[in-house]
Amino acid sequence: MSHTPDVTHTHGKRVSTPITAQHPLDPLNEEEITAARTVLDEAGLLTEHVRVAMLLPLDPSKSDLAAWTPGAPFERRVVVTLLDRSSAKHSGAEVSPTPHRVDTHRVLPTGEAPYGQAAILMEEFYEVGEIVKASPEWRAAMERRGLSEYIDGCFCSPLAPGYFGKEDEVGRRLVRSFTYLIPNEGDSPWAHPVEGLIVRVDLTGRTVIDVYDEGDIETPLAHGNYSIAAQGPERESLKPIDITMPEGPSFSVDGNNVEWENWKLHVGFNSREGLVLSNISWRDGDEDRPVLTRASVPEMVVPYGDIDETRYWISYFDAGEYLLGRNANPLSLGCDCLGVIHYFDGFVNDDHGNAVKLPQVICMHEEDYGIQWKHTDLDGNPDTRRSRRLVISYFATVGNYDYGFFWYFYLDGAIQFEAKATGVVFAGSGVPGSDSPYNTEVAPGVFTPVHQHIFSARLDVAIDGEDNTLNEIEAVQIPMGPENPRGNAFTWSHTQLKTEQEAQRMANGPMSRVWEVASAHRTNHVGKPTAFWLIPEGKSVLLAQPESSVYARANFATKHLWGTQFAERELYPAGQYPNQSAGWEGLPTWTKADRSLDGEDIVLWHSFGPTHFPRTEDWPVMPVDYSGFWFKPHGFLDQNPTMNLPENAGASCASSGSACCTSGSCGCCSGESCSCGNTGCGCGK
Ligand code: CU
Numbered sequence: 101m102s103h104t105p106d107v108t109h110t111h112g113k114r115v116s117t118p119i120t121a122q123h124p125l126d127p128l129n130e131e132e133i134t135a136a137r138t139v140l141d142e143a144g145l146l147t148e149h150v151r152v153a154m155l156l157p158l159d160p161s162k163s164d165l166a167a168w169t170p171g172a173p174f175e176r177r178v179v180v181t182l183l184d185r186s187s188a189k190h191s192g193a194e195v196s197p198t199p200h201r202v203d204t205h206r207v208l209p210t211g212e213a214p215y216g217q218a219a220i221l222m223e224e225f226y227e228v229g230e231i232v233k234a235s236p237e238w239r240a241a242m243e244r245r246g247l248s249e250y251i252d253g254c255f256c257s258p259l260a261p262g263y264f265g266k267e268d269e270v271g272r273r274l275v276r277s278f279t280y281l282i283p284n285e286g287d288s289p290w291a292h293p294v295e296g297l298i299v300r301v302d303l304t305g306r307t308v309i310d311v312y313d314e315g316d317i318e319t320p321l322a323h324g325n326y327s328i329a330a331q332g333p334e335r336e337s338l339k340p341i342d343i344t345m346p347e348g349p350s351f352s353v354d355g356n357n358v359e360w361e362n363w364k365l366h367v368g369f370n371s372r373e374g375l376v377l378s379n380i381s382w383r384d385g386d387e388d389r390p391v392l393t394r395a396s397v398p399e400m401v402v403p404y405g406d407i408d409e410t411r412y413w414i415s416y417f418d419a420g421e422y423l424l425g426r427n428a429n430p431l432s433l434g435c436d437c438l439g440v441i442h443y444f445d446g447f448v449n450d451d452h453g454n455a456v457k458l459p460q461v462i463c464m465h466e467e468d469y470g471i472q473w474k475h476t477d478l479d480g481n482p483d484t485r486r487s488r489r490l491v492i493s494y495f496a497t498v499g500n501y502d503y504g505f506f507w508y509f510y511l512d513g514a515i516q517f518e519a520k521a522t523g524v525v526f527a528g529s530g531v532p533g534s535d536s537p538y539n540t541e542v543a544p545g546v547f548t549p550v551h552q553h554i555f556s557a558r559l560d561v562a563i564d565g566e567d568n569t570l571n572e573i574e575a576v577q578i579p580m581g582p583e584n585p586r587g588n589a590f591t592w593s594h595t596q597l598k599t600e601q602e603a604q605r606m607a608n609g610p611m612s613r614v615w616e617v618a619s620a621h622r623t624n625h626v627g628k629p630t631a632f633w634l635i636p637e638g639k640s641v642l643l644a645q646p647e648s649s650v651y652a653r654a655n656f657a658t659k660h661l662w663g664t665q666f667a668e669r670e671l672y673p674a675g676q677y678p679n680q681s682a683g684w685e686g687l688p689t690w691t692k693a694d695r696s697l698d699g700e701d702i703v704l705w706h707s708f709g710p711t712h713f714p715r716t717e718d719w720p721v722m723p724v725d726y727s728g729f730w731f732k733p734h735g736f737l738d739q740n741p742t743m744n745l746p747e748n749a750g751a752s753c754a755s756s757g758s759a760c761c762t763s764g765s766c767g768c769c770s771g772e773s774c775s776c777g778n779t780g781c782g783c784g785k
Contacts, residue, residue, distance in 0.1 A: 121176065122170075122355040122356075123170075123355055123356060123357065123366060124159075124160045124164070124165055124168055124174045124176075125159060125160075125165070125356070125366050125368050125376075125378045125379070126355065126356050126368065127157065127356070127368050127369040127370060127444075127446060127447065128155075128156075128157045128176075128178065128370070128447055129447055129455075130447050130455040130457065131197075132176055132178070132197045132198070133155065133178075133197075133447055133448075133449055133453070133454070133455035134454070134455050135197035135198060135200065136155060136178040136180065136195045136197040136453070137152070137449075137452075137453035137454060137455075138197075138200065139195050139196070139197060139200045139201065139202055140152070140180065140182070140193065140195060140202070140453060141453075142200065143202045143205070145182060145191075145193065145202070145205065146182075146452075146453065147184075149184050149185045149186035149187075150182050150183070150184050150185070151182070151183050151184075151185055151221055151223065151451045151452065151453075152180060152181075152182060152449050152450075152451060152452060152453035153181045153182065153183040153190075153218035153219060153221060153451075154179075154180065154181040154218060154219060154371065154372065154423065154449075155178060155179075155180050155181075155371065155448075155449040155453060156178065156179050156180075156370050156371060156372055157176070157177070157178060157179075157368075157370055158177035158178060158179045158194065159394075159668075160174065160175075160177075161668060162393070162566075162666075162701075175196055175198070176196065176197055176198060177194060177195070177196055177203070178194070178195045178196070178197055179192070179193075179194050179195075180192065180193045180194070180195060180453075181208070181218050181677075183218045183221065185221075185223075185303075185304065186304070187304065188210070188217075188272070188273040188303075188304040189207065189210075190207070190208040190210045190217065190218055190677075191205060191206060191207045191208055192204075192205070192206055192208050193205040193206075208677075210271060210677075211271040212271075213682055214675070214681045214682040214683060214684065214685055215263065215270055215271050215680055215681060215682055216675060216676065216677030216678060216679060216680060216681035216685065217273055217677055217679045217680045217681075218677060218679065219372075219420065219421055219422060219423045219677075219679055220258060220260060220275065220421060220422060220679065221451045222426075222450065222451055223451045224258060224275070224303050225258045227258075227303075227306065228256055228257070228258035228275060228277050228301055228303075229255065229256040231301050231306055231307065231308060232256040232277050232279070232299050232301065232308065233251065233256065234308075235299065235308040235311060237308065237310075237311040237313070238279075238297075238299055238308065238311050239251065240313075241297050241311060241313040242254075242279070242294070242297075244313070245294065245297075245316065245319070247281065247294065247319065250281045250282070250283065253281075253282045253283075253285070254279055254280060254281050254282055254289070254294075255279070255280045255282055255289040256277045256278070256279050256280075256299070257277055257278045257279075257280065257499065258275045258277060258301075259275055259276045259277065259278065259414070259416070260275065260416055260417065260421040260422070260679050260680070261274055261275055261276045261300070261413060261680060262413040262414070262415055262649060262650070262653070262680070263649055263653060263680055263681060263682045263683065264413065264649055265649075265682070268309065269300075269680075272302060272304070273302070273303045273304050273680070274300055274301060274302050274303060274309065274680075275300075275301050275303060276298055276299070276300055276301075276413065277298065277299040277300075277301055278293060278294070278297070278298060278410070279293075279294040279297055279299075280292050280293055280294065281294065281319055281321070283321055283323075284323075286325075287323055287324075287325060288323070288324045288325050288326065288524065288720065290324060290500050290524040290525075290526070290527060291320065291322070291323060291324025291325075291527070291543070291546060291720065292319050292320060292321060292324070293319065293527055293528050293529050293546075294319050294529070295315060295317035295319065295410075295528050295529035295530065296312075296313065296314040296315035296316075296317060296410060297311070297312070297313055297314075297410070298311075298312045298409075298410045299311050299312075300312075312409065312410065314409065314410075317529045317530060317531065318529065318545065319529055320529055320543070320544060320545035320546050322543065322544065322545075324524070324543065324546070324719065324720040325720065326524075326720045326721045331720075343438045343439040345439055345440045345466070348440055349439075349440045349442070349465070349466055350466060350488075351442070351464070351466065351490060353442055353464075356368065356444065358464065358490075358492075360466075360490040360509065361383075361490075361511055362382050362383040362384070362511075362513070362741065363380070363381070363382060363383070363490065363509045364379070364380070364381045364383065364388055365377050365378065365379060365380040365381070365509075366378040366379045367444055367462060367464070367492060369425060369428075369444065369446040369461060369462060369494075370425050370448075371423050371425040371426040371448035371449060372398070372419055372420075372423050372424065372425055372426075372672075373396045373397065373398045373419065373424065373425060373671075374396075374397070374419075374424045374425040374428055374494050374496060374505060375396065375397075375425075375462055375492065375493070375494050375505055375507070376394065376395070376396040377392070377394070377395045377396070377492065377507060378393065378394045378395075379393065380392040380393075380395065380515075382513060382733075382736075382737075384737065384741075389564055389736075390562040390563070390564060390565060390566075391515070391561075391562065391563065391632065391731075391736075392515075392559060392560065392561055392562060392731075393560040393561070393562045393566070394558070394559075394560040395507070395515075395517075395557070395558070395559050395560070396557070396558055397419075397424075397505055397517070397519070397555050397556065397557050397558070398419055398556065398558050398671055398672050398673065399417060399419045399420055399555075399556045399656065399672055399673050399674050399678070399686075400417070400418050400419055400424075400503070400519075400553060400554060400555040400556065400709070401415055401416065401417050401418075401552075401553075401554050401642075401650070401653075401654040401657055401674070402414075402415065402416045402418065402501070402551055402552065402553050402554075403415040403551060403552055403554075403642065403643075403644055403650045403654060403657075404526075404549045404550070404551040405538055405549060405550040405551060405552075405643065405644075406528075406538040406539060406549035406550070407538060408528070408538075408549075410528070411528060411549055413649075414526075414549075414551075415649075415650040415653065415654060416498070416499075417653075417654070417674060417678040417679070418496070418498045418501075418503070419672070420672060420674055420675070420676075420677065420678035420679060421678060421679040422498045422499075423448075424496045424498070424503070424505075425446065425448060425496070426448045426449075427496045427497055427498050428446060428448075428458055428461045428494050428495065428496045429458075429461070429494070429495040429496065429497060429502075430457075430458045430459045430460055430461055431443060431459075431460040431461065431463050431494075431495075432459040432460040435463075436463060436493070436495060436504075437463040437465045437491070437493070438465070439465045439466060439467070440465065440466075441463055441464065441465045442463075442464045442465070443459075443460035443461075443462065443463055443464070444460075444461065444462040444464070445457060445458065445459050445460060445461060446458040446461035446462065461494055462492065462493070462494050463491075463492075463493050463494065464490070464491065464492045464493075465490075465491055466488055466489070466490055466491070467488065467489050467491055468486065468487075468488055469486075469487040469488055469489045469510070470486070470487055471484060471485075471486065471487060472485040472486055472487035472488075472511060472512065472742050472745060473485050473740070473742060483747075484747075485742060485745040485746075485747070486745070486748075487510065487511060487512075487742075488510075488511055489508045489509060489510050489511075489516075490508070490509040491506060491507070491508055492506075492507045492509075493505060493506040493507065495520075497523065500523055500524040500525070500526050501521065501522075501523040501524070501525075501526075502521075502522045502523035503519060503520065503521055503522075503523075503553075504518075504519065504520030504521075504522070504724070505517075505519060505520075506518040506519075506520060506728075511741070511742050511745065512733075512740065512741060512742050513732070513733040513736065513737055513741055514730060514731070514732045514733070515730070515731040515732070516728060516729070516730050516731075517557060517728045517729055517731075518726055518727070518728040519553075519555050519708075519709060519726070519727050519728055520724045520725070520726060521553050521709075521710060521712075521722070521724065521725045521727070522721065522722050522723070522724045522725070523721065523722060524720065524721055524722065525542065525548045525712075525714050525718050525719070525722055526548065526549070526551075527542065527546045527547060527548045527549075528547050528548075528549070529545055529546065529547065530545060530546075530547040531545070532544045532545045538550055540713065540714040540715060540716075541716075542714055542715065542716050542718055542719040543716070543719050543720075546719070548714035548718070549714075550711075550712065550713055550714070551711075551712050552640065552642065552643060552657075552709065552710070552711045552712065553709040553710055553712065553727075554641070554642060554654065554657040554707050554708070554709045555707070555708055555709045555727070556656050556657070556673045556674075556705055556706070556707050557704075557705070557706045557708070557729065558671070558673070558703060558704075558705055559634070559703065559704040559705075559706065559731065560666060560701075560703045561617045561632070561702055561703070561704055562701075563617050563618060563619045563630060563631060563632055563736065564619040564621070564622040564630050564736075565619065565621070565622070566666070566700075566701040567619070567620040567621060567699045567700065567701070568617050568618060568619060568620060568699070568700070568701070568702045569596060569617070569618050569620050569629070569697070569698060569699060569702075570596070570597045570603055570615060570616070570617055570618075570663045570697050570702055570704075571594055571595060571596050571597065571615070571616040571617075571618060572593075572594075572595045572597055572605060572613065572614075572615055572616075573592055573593065573594050573595075573613070573614050573615075573616050573633070574592060574593055574608055574611040574612060574613040574614070575590060575591075575592055575611045575612045576590060576591050576592055576593045576611075577590050578590060578591060594616075596698070597615075597663055597697060598696065598697055598698045599694045599695065599696055599697060599698075600662075600663060600664055600665065600690075600691040600693065600694050600695050600697065601691060601694045602697075603661065603662060603663030603664075603697055604659045604661070604662055604663075604691065605659060605660060605661040606641065606659060606660050606661075607636040607637075607638030607660040607661075608638065609638040613636075613638070614633045614634060614635050614636070615633065615634040615636075615661055615663075615704070616631050616632070616633050616634075616734065617631060617632050617633075617634065617702065617704065618630065618631035618735075619631070620698075620699035624735050624736070624737075624738055625738040626735075628735050629735065630735060630736045631733075631734050631735045631736060632731055632732060632733055632734060632736055633730075633731070633732050633734040634661070634704060634706060634729060634730075634731055635729060635730040635731070635732060636660050636661070636706065636708060636729050637708055637727060637728065637729060638660065639708065639709065639710065639711060639727065640711040641657055641658055641659060641660060641707060642654055642657040642658045643711065649682075649683070651683075652682065652683025652684050653674065653678060653681060653682070653683035654674060654683075655674070655683060655684060655686070655687060655688045656673035656674055656686060656687045656688075656705060656707060657707050658707075659707060660706065660707050660708070661704065661705070661706055661707075662687050662691065662704070662705040663697050663702055663703070663704055663705075664687070664690055664691060664695070664697075664702070664703045664705065665695035665696065665697060665700050665701065665702065665703070666700075666701035666702065666703050667690070670686075670690055670703070672686055673686045673687045673705050674686045674687075675689075687705060706729055708727055708728060708729055709727045710725050710727050712725070
């Protein structure tokens with residue numbers, strides 16, 4: 101391992117140069133995507149109307165990966181979904197870019213249940229506006245509302261339509277489109293929704309199926325712009341905070357392998373899941389102990405709770421219907437992290453299968469995280485150690501919303517995942533001052549429906565190896581009696597979840613319910629199985645009714661936890677193609693087999709996220725809303741692993757200013773003395 105060898109400094113930030121695949125789990129690079137395209141082309145699969153809807157790396161099998169040694173050659177595999185736009189015919193192919201070979205190619209039966217289709221193409225995304233604006237019915241609806249002057253500049257959104265079993269929709273490739281006014285060039289469209297107007301667009305025929313046009317609610321025209329030009333003047337009260345790391349970061353990077361303190365892991369990226377972390381292990385003495393084989397957030401759903409004819413169908417699957425990784429932000433265009441940063445570039449495919457670079461798509465940096473531990477002894481002597489975390493993150497923008505996906509690794513062995521939801525809430529228009537049980541008026545005439553953002557994390561766990569057990573642990577109250585004679589006692593239960601049907605569970609906040617993954621063979625120094633706990637936040641799961649369409653389509657979101665036995669192709673909890681799918685794909689289908697989880701290779705699927713009752717403070721842009729979970733060692737290590745942290749753990753030691761002086765501590769470096777002067781603290785030998 102070397103200290104970030106392929107990195108140059110620019111303005112204090114680190115910028116990585118393009119990488120060549122060195123590891124079988126590396127993200128696809130430009131050459132490999134180009135080679136995969138060439139293979140498809142040479143096989144005659146990329147004819148005039150055919151588009152590459154999805155192109156993903158196919159991980160090697162676990163046995164192949166285990167047999168691989170660094171430096172040895174390996175074969176890359178790519179899995180592709182092709183879409184013929186002239187016929188909506190889908191096909192799937194598996195390709196080896198090196199050597200050039202199409203391994204399999206088969207037509208996908210999108211005309212049969214469950215009817216799932218490829219994610220919406222970028223080409224389709226941009227085409228919808230032209231198709232809608234060419235419709236005489238839509239133009240008449242705009243004119244009837246007195247909105248003719250806005251026709252040229254308005255935005256017609258391309259929205260995944262859901263599945264409702266309608267005869268003229270099933271198996272047909274379509275989107276629903278809302279219209280938003282853009283009163284002045286550059287205005288945020290989301291503030292000006294044209295209410296009661298929705299257009300169904302056939303993406304294959306490039307035609308309008310029909311226009312729903314109802315009511316005469318006025319479109320709000322007050323701007324919803326968030327630029328400082330619209331919202332300023334800029335405040336001047338904030339003094340600078342500088343993060344300085346004069347000796348550089350504490351992590352080291354070799355290709356896509358990262359080492360930081362006790363942690364080792366591999367950083368991957370693909371156009372569907374975005375960030376993927378693999379081979380996560382904890383250094384314990386002279387041993388690297390496995391914790392997670394693979395961790396990602398492969399799906400999320402945003403179901404809306406409004407009954408209105410124009411909105412009842414909304415339930416976006418931002419990964420399966422829009423591809424999160426393809427929509428990831430190149431952070432070269434605007435930095436989200438502070439300090440010394442290592443960026444990883446990403447490559448995705450465009451609709452024609454060409455490689456597109458997303459420069460600096462993944463950000464990795466360290467953050468001070470306050471106190472790791474502290475105790476003041478009976479003589480008044482304090483001992484304090486500082487906490488720090490390694491942050492690996494990316495942001496994706498899907499239409500109006502923006503999502504941050506942040507993985508945190510801590511010095512004490514904890515892993516945390518945090519989803520950051522921000523951007524602009526989706527809105528319709530209404531009568532100012534009116535009430536609706538399904539909407540909040542966030543600005544005069546702008547009504548935002550209740551909705552949820554439910555993420556699914558896929559954790560291929562490997563606590564000290566792949567043979568693990570899954571247990572549910574929660575607090576247990578004990579009735580007054582022989583086992584609780586004075587009423588104060590309580591204990592905990594420990595229930596093994598032995599099969600996939602048993603492992604479909606809900607959180608239980610009042611009873612502090614958690615899920616334990618334990619080694620089936622290894623024990624700690626007090627004789628208990630080594631283990632990690634998945635600690636949920638336990639907010640709402642899917643609130644829609646069991647009879648609803650979205651209940652079937654987003655069935656993963658109806659439980660906080662699913663446990664499955666590892667299977668290579670089981671990656672997406674709502675199935676391979678959730679777009680327009682009738683549902684029940686993915687987790688509910690796989691777990692019918694009720695496979696054993698007793699000492700097996702286990703995958704946890706955790707549903708979490710906010711239920712959003714929008715507020716005026718969410719307008720015109722929503723402050724970040726946080727949700728996530730913890731994965732913490734619980735009996736994995738024999739004691740607190742941070743006991744050897746230095747007394748001044750890398751903090752800039754010398755403080756200044758009178759505040760610290762009056763409290764009697766300058767925060768000087770170890771061995772230095774503190775003195776108070778006119779200008780505040782001073783540190784010296
Ligand atoms: Cu929301």
